[in-house]
Amino acid sequence: MTDGLPVVPPTLTRVERxxxxxxxxxxxxxxxxxxxxxxATVEKIAVNAVMAGxxxxxxxxxxxxxxxxxxxxxxxxxxxxxxxxxxxxxxxxGPIRKRLDVNCGVGVFGPGWRANATIGRALRLIAVNLxxxxxxxxxxxxxxxxxxxxxxxxxxxxxxxxxxxxxEHGHAPSDSTVAAFAGDAPQGIYDHRSRTAGDLLTxxxxxxxxxxxxxxxxxxxxxxxxxxxxxxxxxxDGWSKxxxxxxxxxxxxxxxxxxxxxxxxxxxxxxxxxxxxxxxETNETLxxxxxxxxxxxxxxxxxxxxxxxxxxxxxxxxxxxxLVIKKIHSRD
Amino acid sequence: xxxxxxxxxxxxxxxVPRKTAPRPTTLDGKVVTLLDISKAKGDHxxxxxxxxxxxxxxxxxxxxxxxxxxxRPAPDDLRQQILQESHVVIEGLAD
Numbered sequence: 001m002t003d004g005l006p007v008v009p010p011t012l013t014r015v016e017r018x019x020x021x022x023x024x025x026x027x028x029x030x031x032x033x034x035x036x037x038x039x040a041t042v043e044k045i046a047v048n049a050v051m052a053g054x055x056x057x058x059x060x061x062x063x064x065x066x067x068x069x070x071x072x073x074x075x076x077x078x079x080x081x082x083x084x085x086x087x088x089x090x091x092x093x094g095p096i097r098k099r100l101d102v103n104c105g106v107g108v109f110g111p112g113w114r115a116n117a118t119i120g121r122a123l124r125l126i127a128v129n130l131x132x133x134x135x136x137x138x139x140x141x142x143x144x145x146x147x148x149x150x151x152x153x154x155x156x157x158x159x160x161x162x163x164x165x166x167x168e169h170g171h172a173p174s175d176s177t178v179a180a181f182a183g184d185a186p187q188g189i190y191d192h193r194s195r196t197a198g199d200l201l202t203x204x205x206x207x208x209x210x211x212x213x214x215x216x217x218x219x220x221x222x223x224x225x226x227x228x229x230x231x232x233x234x235x236x237d238g239w240s241k242x243x244x245x246x247x248x249x250x251x252x253x254x255x256x257x258x259x260x261x262x263x264x265x266x267x268x269x270x271x272x273x274x275x276x277x278x279x280x281e282t283n284e285t286l287x288x289x290x291x292x293x294x295x296x297x298x299x300x301x302x303x304x305x306x307x308x309x310x311x312x313x314x315x316x317x318x319x320x321x322x323l324v325i326k327k328i329h330s331r332d
Numbered sequence: 333x334x335x336x337x338x339x340x341x342x343x344x345x346x347x348v349p350r351k352t353a354p355r356p357t358t359l360d361g362k363v364v365t366l367l368d369i370s371k372a373k374g375d376h377x378x379x380x381x382x383x384x385x386x387x388x389x390x391x392x393x394x395x396x397x398x399x400x401x402x403x404r405p406a407p408d409d410l411r412q413q414i415l416q417e418s419h420v421v422i423e424g425l426a427d
Binding site for chain 2: 001009011012013015035036038039043044047048051075077078125129130270317318319320321
């Protein structure tokens, strides 16, 4: 029933306090949690939130997180059962970040902030206790990753030169939201010397080029987390988010002849794709690594000092997991 | 501490752990479905299993079915079809 770490005992008093803070009746059904389809009522969510160490006022975020990861488009069934690395990453946007002291800045993927640590942990416990995602039983991830203890960040909107993630997805800037994204562990990108958008994004594109493996194609939602310094360099050259997505997408294309299985590694284009291509050994037709530029989700987070960014590979098969974003319904 | 401060259950007590169906003692005379989950080389594995089944057993029929994607559960109509037409299912993982 836990992640191996000690938990806060879910006493009736604590759970009732959490339910009250949610502003919802205890029996309200928020979602059925795949793959076992346990009933995530407000009360069951509160029990897990208490165990994770959440303050009562975090409850509206946890409820929205449950809605997001249980949405059909997220495919929690696959994410929880796969042999892949993936784990739901939760991204918080909007004014609630400040009210709950959600870390968006220095060490954003690391420890030190109760909201990030316990909201992510609560959602993980819910996936296990209500969804059945127990390691080695249903959760068959070969490697897992440390984000399976907790994986929750805020977007650093104040350092974001562009519109934040939730506004890009149709929410008002004054809304607070939580997004669920099925992600591997962050993969670091170092670039201290680029001073133009083109140079910096070329570095990022070459790092994106090895996501999954260097010949992987047809990938979907993938997260690019730009540090504030990197974001400033790119925006300073007048580039929009769409410009970034298009540039990265184009640079991540490779010719068919460089994507053959057995040449530079056993992986490569699948047989049913190769069957439609003439003379693949010499074919220069460019094949994109990502299905469309929009699948590259651009986010700004991390400390204000340091020219580092991160890529988070997704669980992105066609019909696999998509980023899902839900509004947080908070009473204040 | 208040009087009634018991611990609450974080799991869904309604969700009963599923039990597997009784195992058949023989495949002779049975309709066996080989379910390909659409992973790379899953068909290789199932081809070989089909060969071995035909060699070593006498099933009434061996049916081949395929999920549209390994990333999601089998669609309801496929599950119903398999349920109605077969006694035994062998699901082929791969990679």
